[in-house]
Amino acid sequence: MAKSNFKDWPNMAKTLNPAVGELKRSAPGPMQAFSEMGKAALEPGALDTKTKELIALAISVAVRCDPCVTYHSSAAQRAGATRDEVAEAMGIAVYMGAGPSAMYAAQALEAFDQWDEKAKG
Numbered sequence: 589m590a591k592s593n594f595k596d597w598p599n600m601a602k603t604l605n606p607a608v609g610e611l612k613r614s615a616p617g618p619m620q621a622f623s624e625m626g627k628a629a630l631e632p633g634a635l636d637t638k639t640k641e642l643i644a645l646a647i648s649v650a651v652r653c654d655p656c657v658t659y660h661s662s663a664a665q666r667a668g669a670t671r672d673e674v675a676e677a678m679g680i681a682v683y684m685g686a687g688p689s690a691m692y693a694a695q696a697l698e699a700f701d702q703w704d705e706k707a708k709g
Contacts, residue, residue, distance in 0.1 A: 641667045641669065649695075
């Protein structure tokens with residue numbers, strides 16, 4: 589069960605998806621290239637996809653991107669990340685981004701909890 593509900597992270601993704609779809613239709617070339625870059629970056633290599641999603645989530649916190657937090661917390665959950673792994677990655681995000689990242693790290697953990705709760709039904 590989610591520990592807090594400061595924001596509704598799954599709903600944020602749901603309500604943002606139409607705008608992202610419109611951007612894909614309006615700028616298909618750059619958005620296709622962005623999508624392909626994301627697929628290539630997340631492909632397992634020396635690091636597995638789960639680790640890469642944890643890195644992406646930590647960067648999302650450090651750059652303070654709410655939509656990035658919801659998308660990458662969802663992807664980390666789907667990739668098999670545990671809450672403890674997310675919490676540890678958030679420790680790195682806080683270390684790299686200080687106080688503002690601590691506030692976003694709390695939100696990222698909340699987002700992961702909500703996506704995990706949703707996945708478990």
